[in-house]
Amino acid sequence: MAIEIERKFLVAALPPPDELGVGVHLRQGYLAEEGDVEVRVRIAATEATLTVKAGTGLARTEVDVSIPAAQAEDLWAHTVGRRIDKTRYRVALAGPAGPVAEVDVYGGSLAGMCVVEVEFASAAEGAAFDPPGWFGRELTGERGWSNAALARVGRPG
Amino acid sequence: MAIEIERKFLVAALPPPDELGVGVHLRQGYLAEEGDVEVRVRIAATEATLTVKAGTGLARTEVDVSIPAAQAEDLWAHTVGRRIDKTRYRVALAGPAGPVAEVDVYGGSLAGMCVVEVEFASAAEGAAFDPPGWFGRELTGERGWSNAALARVGRPG
Numbered sequence: 247m248a249i250e251i252e253r254k255f256l257v258a259a260l261p262p263p264d265e266l267g268v269g270v271h272l273r274q275g276y277l278a279e280e281g282d283v284e285v286r287v288r289i290a291a292t293e294a295t296l297t298v299k300a301g302t303g304l305a306r307t308e309v310d311v312s313i314p315a316a317q318a319e320d321l322w323a324h325t326v327g328r329r330i331d332k333t334r335y336r337v338a339l340a341g342p343a344g345p346v347a348e349v350d351v352y353g354g355s356l357a358g359m360c361v362v363e364v365e366f367a368s369a370a371e372g373a374a375f376d377p378p379g380w381f382g383r384e385l386t387g388e389r390g391w392s393n394a395a396l397a398r399v400g401r402p403g
Numbered sequence: 404m405a406i407e408i409e410r411k412f413l414v415a416a417l418p419p420p421d422e423l424g425v426g427v428h429l430r431q432g433y434l435a436e437e438g439d440v441e442v443r444v445r446i447a448a449t450e451a452t453l454t455v456k457a458g459t460g461l462a463r464t465e466v467d468v469s470i471p472a473a474q475a476e477d478l479w480a481h482t483v484g485r486r487i488d489k490t491r492y493r494v495a496l497a498g499p500a501g502p503v504a505e506v507d508v509y510g511g512s513l514a515g516m517c518v519v520e521v522e523f524a525s526a527a528e529g530a531a532f533d534p535p536g537w538f539g540r541e542l543t544g545e546r547g548w549s550n551a552a553l554a555r556v557g558r559p560g
Contacts, residue, residue: 277455278437283481285435285442285455296455296466298434298442300481307477311453311468320464324440324457 251372254391256382257349257360261337266349269333275325276397284394287313287321294318330356330397339364339378345371352396359401361385408529411548413539414506414517418494423506426490432482433554441551444470444478451475487513487554496521496535502528509553516558518542 260266270290277285283300294317298309313321322329331353336346345364352359362381366372377384385391390402417423427447434442440457451474455466470478479486488510493503502521509516519538523529534541542548547559 277457278435278440278442280435280437281481283435283442285440296453296468298453298478300434300478307474307481309453309470309474309478311470313466313468317464317466321455321457321466324438324464 251366251369252363252386253366253372253375253377254361254363254385254388255377256385257362257380258382259380260349260351260360261380265337266335267337269335269351271333272331273322274330274332274393274397275322276328276394277321277325279394286394287318287325289315289318289322296321328394328397330354330393332356345375356396356401361391408523408526409520409543410523410529410532410534411518411520411542411545412534413542414519414537415539416537417506417508417517418537422494423492424494426492426508428490429488430479431487431489431550431554432479433485433551434478434482436551443551444475444482446472446475446479453478485554487511487550489513502532513553513558518548 273289275287275289277287279285282302283298286297286299288295288297294313294315296311296313296318298307300307332350333353335349335351337349339345339347345366348363348365350361350363352361364375366375388402389395390399395402430446432444432446434444436442439459440455443454443456445452445454451470451472453468453470453475455464457464489507490510492506492508494506496502496504502523505520505522507518507520509518521532523532545559546552547556552559
């Protein structure tokens, strides 16, 4: 089973618009959470998905399925108080075969907050990563900064 | 939005095998429940589905999607203590355009328990339904007899 190696940071300063490119607006609503299982609906302009994440580490499972937009909106109605709204930009970082940074600019009650995530092919690659100057404080592993927690609780104090 | 009109009963005596026909073995595991949302994985011999049920009555939403068997088994691992196992038979009831009864014969820790459900096209049809002699006590609306509750708590005392 593939393991996600990701590091997450606050954004200290957004890259200029020509580097940021065109973003995709996403709404995520958290349907249910129990034990190590979390179920989410995500609605973008062109696609809606239902996602189940379960377990941690090696036992982590993620099931992601497309659902019709109308069904997604019906489910959305059951996520009041557990929602986030963000625009996601994909920025190629410098260097040969440099990784891609996913920059999330939040809206709604989290407006003004920006977070960046980078995914790596191996733990070694992740550890060797040297964040560019526009990255801020590292948030990797801080549960309060998971999207599920941001949706339920808001920005950590 | 279509509303399900269903009535549920204990089975007093199972119909003979030739009326019962061939059953389908199903495993259902409850992944997460929160507020009015319930998320379930169902695994049958030929298909696995992920189902989200949300809300009640008029606002009830049900989203049901097929997922690959391997993903369903990965999710199944996260439903320990919240599972049921049953064989479902479909029995056509007597009368012109008689409804179909879904007979569930439970296994595992609920072995020996049998429940029958009948779905109707309208509330009037449901109210007019005269249960055949092999139906037992009516369970309609008793939450302790929902599959989710049976999976978590077991047979109601």
